[in-house]
Amino acid sequence: xxxxxxxxxxxxxxxxxxxxxxxxxxxxxxxxxRERVLKAVDExxxxxxxxxxxxxxxxxxxxxxLVNDIADPFFGIMASAxxxxxxxxxxxxxxxxxAVVCNTGGSPERELTYLTLLQRxxxxxxxxxxxxxxxxxxxxxxxxxxxxxxEAGTRVVLCGRPQAPETGAIALTxxxxxxxxxxxxxxxxxxxxxxGYIAGPQERTTTRHRLEGHRAALAAHGIEEDPRWTVHGxxxxxxxxxxxxxxxxxxxxxxxxxxxxxxxxxxxxxxLRESGLRIPDDVSVAGFDDLPFSIDxxxxxxTVRLPxxxxxxxxGRIAMGREEAPADGIAVVRGELVVRGSxxxxxx
Amino acid sequence: xxxxxxxxxxxxxxxxxxxxxxxxxxxxxxxxxRERVLKAVDExxxxxxxxxxxxxxxxxxxxxxLVNDIADPFFGIMASAxxxxxxxxxxxxxxxxxAVVCNTGGSPERELTYLTLLQRxxxxxxxxxxxxxxxxxxxxxxxxxxxxxxEAGTRVVLCGRPQAPETGAIALTxxxxxxxxxxxxxxxxxxxxxxGYIAGPQERTTTRHRLEGHRAALAAHGIEEDPRWTVHGxxxxxxxxxxxxxxxxxxxxxxxxxxxxxxxxxxxxxxLRESGLRIPDDVSVAGFDDLPFSIDxxxxxxTVRLPxxxxxxxxGRIAMGREEAPADGIAVVRGELVVRGSxxxxxx
DNA sequence: AACGTCACAGCAAGCGCTTTCTATGTAGGG
DNA sequence: CCCTACATAGAAAGCGCTTGCTGTGACGTT
Numbered sequence: 001x002x003x004x005x006x007x008x009x010x011x012x013x014x015x016x017x018x019x020x021x022x023x024x025x026x027x028x029x030x031x032x033x034r035e036r037v038l039k040a041v042d043e044x045x046x047x048x049x050x051x052x053x054x055x056x057x058x059x060x061x062x063x064x065x066l067v068n069d070i071a072d073p074f075f076g077i078m079a080s081a082x083x084x085x086x087x088x089x090x091x092x093x094x095x096x097x098x099a100v101v102c103n104t105g106g107s108p109e110r111e112l113t114y115l116t117l118l119q120r121x122x123x124x125x126x127x128x129x130x131x132x133x134x135x136x137x138x139x140x141x142x143x144x145x146x147x148x149x150x151e152a153g154t155r156v157v158l159c160g161r162p163q164a165p166e167t168g169a170i171a172l173t174x175x176x177x178x179x180x181x182x183x184x185x186x187x188x189x190x191x192x193x194x195x196g197y198i199a200g201p202q203e204r205t206t207t208r209h210r211l212e213g214h215r216a217a218l219a220a221h222g223i224e225e226d227p228r229w230t231v232h233g234x235x236x237x238x239x240x241x242x243x244x245x246x247x248x249x250x251x252x253x254x255x256x257x258x259x260x261x262x263x264x265x266x267x268x269x270x271x272l273r274e275s276g277l278r279i280p281d282d283v284s285v286a287g288f289d290d291l292p293f294s295i296d297x298x299x300x301x302x303t304v305r306l307p308x309x310x311x312x313x314x315x316g317r318i319a320m321g322r323e324e325a326p327a328d329g330i331a332v333v334r335g336e337l338v339v340r341g342s343x344x345x346x347x348x
Numbered sequence: 349x350x351x352x353x354x355x356x357x358x359x360x361x362x363x364x365x366x367x368x369x370x371x372x373x374x375x376x377x378x379x380x381x382r383e384r385v386l387k388a389v390d391e392x393x394x395x396x397x398x399x400x401x402x403x404x405x406x407x408x409x410x411x412x413x414l415v416n417d418i419a420d421p422f423f424g425i426m427a428s429a430x431x432x433x434x435x436x437x438x439x440x441x442x443x444x445x446x447a448v449v450c451n452t453g454g455s456p457e458r459e460l461t462y463l464t465l466l467q468r469x470x471x472x473x474x475x476x477x478x479x480x481x482x483x484x485x486x487x488x489x490x491x492x493x494x495x496x497x498x499e500a501g502t503r504v505v506l507c508g509r510p511q512a513p514e515t516g517a518i519a520l521t522x523x524x525x526x527x528x529x530x531x532x533x534x535x536x537x538x539x540x541x542x543x544g545y546i547a548g549p550q551e552r553t554t555t556r557h558r559l560e561g562h563r564a565a566l567a568a569h570g571i572e573e574d575p576r577w578t579v580h581g582x583x584x585x586x587x588x589x590x591x592x593x594x595x596x597x598x599x600x601x602x603x604x605x606x607x608x609x610x611x612x613x614x615x616x617x618x619x620l621r622e623s624g625l626r627i628p629d630d631v632s633v634a635g636f637d638d639l640p641f642s643i644d645x646x647x648x649x650x651t652v653r654l655p656x657x658x659x660x661x662x663x664g665r666i667a668m669g670r671e672e673a674p675a676d677g678i679a680v681v682r683g684e685l686v687v688r689g690s691x692x693x694x695x696x
Numbered sequence: 697a698a699c700g701t702c703a704c705a706g707c708a709a710g711c712g713c714t715t716t717c718t719a720t721g722t723a724g725g726g
Numbered sequence: 727c728c729c730t731a732c733a734t735a736g737a738a739a740g741c742g743c744t745t746g747c748t749g750t751g752a753c754g755t756t
Contacts, residue, residue, distance in 0.1 A: 697756105698755100698756095699754105699755085699756090700753105700754090700755080700756100701752100701753080701754080701755090702751105702752085702753080702754095703750105703751095703752090703753100704749100704750090704751095704752105705748105705749085705750085706747105706748085706749080706750100707746105707747085707748075707749095708745100708746100708747095708748100709744105709745095709746090709747105710743100710744090710745095711742105711743085711744085712741105713740100713741085714739105714740090714741085715738100715739090715740095715741105716737105716738095716739085716740105717736105717737090717738090717739100718735105718736085718737080718738100719734100719735085719736075719737095720733100720734085720735080720736095721732105721733090721734085721735100722731100722732085722733085722734105723730105723731085723732080723733100724729100724730090724731080724732100725728105725729085725730080725731095726727100726728090726729085726730100
C-alpha cells in the first residue's frame with residue numbers, strides 16, 4: 001500500500017542499499033545510478049519512513065524545544081530564533097531536522113514527560129527555555145533525566161535557565177539578578193524610596209533572581225523593605241492588575257511599582273490608571289524583558305531588555321553543533337536597562 | 349548499552365510480548381504479572397523506543413501543529429489551546445501524544461517540508477493554523493500533500509484557515525470577511541468616510557478576506573474607495589508604523605485607519621501619535637483579533653475578537669477524534685466586534 | 697468424566713530502513 | 727598480460743517493538 005524503499009529499488013533496478021545511500025548521500029554512488037534512483041523516488045512519490053530509519057540508524061532528526069508558555073511572546077521569540085537556527089526545513093544547513101516546540105505550561109510533570117517523550121524519540125537535541133522550577137525533588141528528577149539524555153547522545157542546551165551542574169547540559173543563563181538590580185537602582189536614583197514589587201510565581205528561578213536583584217538594590221541604598229511591598233503572582237497581565245490593586249490597598253503611598261515582566265507591568269498600568277493614578281506622575285512602573293509591545297504602552301515602559309532572539313539563535317546553533325559551547329558549559333547573557341516614559345522622579 | 353524491551357522481559361521473567369502488552373495496556377495481563385513487569389521497567393529505568401514502536405505499529409503518537417509565526421501571540425494562543433487538548437503529557441486523555449509545533453515562518457516551502465517531515469514520522473494528526481497562501485502552484489501542492497496525509501490515516505484539521513476541498517481535511521474557518529465588514533461598518537456608522545486600510549501580505553487568504561469585508565462595508569454604504577487608501581505590509585507592528593506614515597503622506601485627511609490586525613494597529617497608533625495626531629480625536633484606529641495586549645493600548649483598541657483559544661481547543665479535540673467533525677467538514681467561527689476607546693466619531 | 701471455554705502468556709514473523717562486509721568490474725602498474 | 731587498487735553495487739543481518747496465532751492450565755458445563 002505505501003511505497004517503500006524496496007519499491008523504489010525495484011523500479012530503479014538497484015538494491016535497497018543503494019537507494020538508501022542515495023537518499024542519505026554519504027556513500028559514493030555513480031551519478032547515473034543516483035539519477036535513476038531519484039527519478040524513481042519522484043515517480044513513486046516516495047516518502048522515507050522516519051521511524052524505520054530512526055530505528056535502523058539509532059538517531060532521529062527531531063530537536064525538541066521546551067517552553068513554559070507558548071502563548072507568551074517571551075517564549076515565542078526564543079522558540080522562533082532557536083527554530084530558525086535548527087534549520088527546520090529551509091535552513092538547509094545539512095540534514096533537515098524537525099524542530100518541535102513543546103509547551104509545558106509551567107507544569108513540572110509535563111516538563112518531565114515531554115523529556116521522556118523526546119528521549120523516546122531519540123531526539124538529536126533538546127533546548128529548554130525559561131526559568132526552572134525550584135522544587136527539590138523535581139529538580140533532582142530533571143537532572144537525572146537531562147544527564148540520561150546527554151548520555152544517550154542528545155545534546156542538551158538551556159536557554160535563559162540556570163545551569164544544571166553535572167548534567168552535561170550547556171547553559172545560556174540570563175542575568176536576571178543583575179537586570180533586576182539595575183532596574184531598581186534606576187528607580188532609586190530617581191528618588192523613589194517606597195517601591196512595590198510584583199513578583200512571579202514563587203517557585204521559579206527567574207522569579208527569585210529578579211526579586212533578589214531588586215532587594216540587593218534596595219539594600220545597597222539602605223532602604224529597608226516593607227514585606228507588604230512584595231506580592232507574588234503569575235507572569236501575566238491579569239496577575240499584574242490584581243497585584244497592583246493589592247499593593248495599593250496595602251500601602252497607597254508607594255511611588256513606584258516594579259513588575260516581574262512586561263505583561264505584568266501592563267496589568268499594573270491598567271490598575272493604576274483605573275485607580276485614578278497617573279503614570280509616571282503619581283506612580284512609576286517598570287517591566288522586564290522588553291517585549292515588542294512594551295514600547296507601545298502609554299507611557300512606554302521602562303524595562304530591561306533581554307536579547308531573547310540572539311540568545312535563542314545561539315542556543316540553536318549550539319544544539320546543532322554549529323557553534324562551540326561556552327567554556328565551563330555556561331555563558332551569562334546580560335540584560336540592558338531601557339529607560340522610557342513610565343518611570344520618573346516621584347513628586348516632591 | 350540501552351535497555352530494551354527484552355531486558356525488561358528477562359528481568360520480569362516474562363516474554364517481550366507480555367511486556368509490550370503491559371505497556372500498551374490493550375491486552376489482558378494478569379495483575380501479578382503486570383506488577384512484576386512494571387517493577388522491572390522501573391528498576392531498569394526503561395524507556396520505550398519510539399521509532400521502533402512506531403515502525404512496528406505503523407503509527408506514531410506525534411501530532412504536528414503548523415503555525416506561521418510562533419513569536420506572534422495570535423498563533424501562540426491557538427497553539428497553546430490545541431496542545432492542551434492533544435493532551436501532550438498531562439492531558440492523560442488516553443495515549444500520550446507528543447504535540448509539536450512547527451514554525452513555518454510563513455514560507456511556502458517550509459510549510460510543505462514540515463508536512464513531509466510529519467508524513468515521514470507517520471504523525472497521528474496535523475493541525476494547520478492561520479491563513480493559507482494563495483499562490484496556485486503552492487496551493488495545489490498543499491492539497492496533494494494534505495490528501496496524502498489523510499489517506500495515510502493522519503487526521504488533518506485546519507484552524508483559522510479556509511477549507512481545502514477534496515483533501516479530506518476538516519476546517520474551522522474564521523469569518524474574516526464578516527468581521528472585517530462589521531468593523532468597517534462600525535466606523536462608517538460613527539461617520540467616517542475617508543478610511544485608510546493597512547492590509548497584510550498580499551498572498552494570504554486572511555489578508556484578502558479581511559480586506560474584502562472592509563470593501564464590502566464601504567460599498568454597502570456607497571463610499572467610493574480611493575486606491576491610495578490601501579497599503580499592504582506584514583502582520584507586525586513595524587509594518588503598521590510604516591504603512592501609517594505612508595497613508596498619512598498619501599492623504600492627510602483620513603479620519604480612520606483600519607489595520608490588518610492588532611499588532612499592526614499598535615504600530616499605526618505609534619505613527620499617528622508621533623505625527624502629532626490624537627486617537628481617536630483626530631484619527632480613529634481599529635485592529636483585528638483582540639490579542640491580550642489590545643486592551644492595554646491607550647486608548648484601548650477597538651477590534652474584532654476571534655475566539656482563538658476556543659477554536660484551537662476544538663481543533664485539538666477533533667484532531668484527537670474526541671469531538672465530531674462538523675457536517676460537511678467545515679465550521680465557520682465568527683468574530684465579535686469589540687468597541688473600545690480607539691474609535692470615535694470624526695471631528696465635526 | 698470428558699470437553700468446551702476462558703484467561704493468559706509465548707512464539708515468531710515481520711515493520712522499513714541502515715550498514716558492514718563481500719562481490720564485481722575497471723583501470724593502472726609492473 | 728597478470729595483479730593490486732579503487733569505485734560501486736548487492737546481500738544480509740539486524741535495529742526494538744507489535745501482534746496474530748498458538749499453546750496451556752484452570753474452570754464451568756453437560
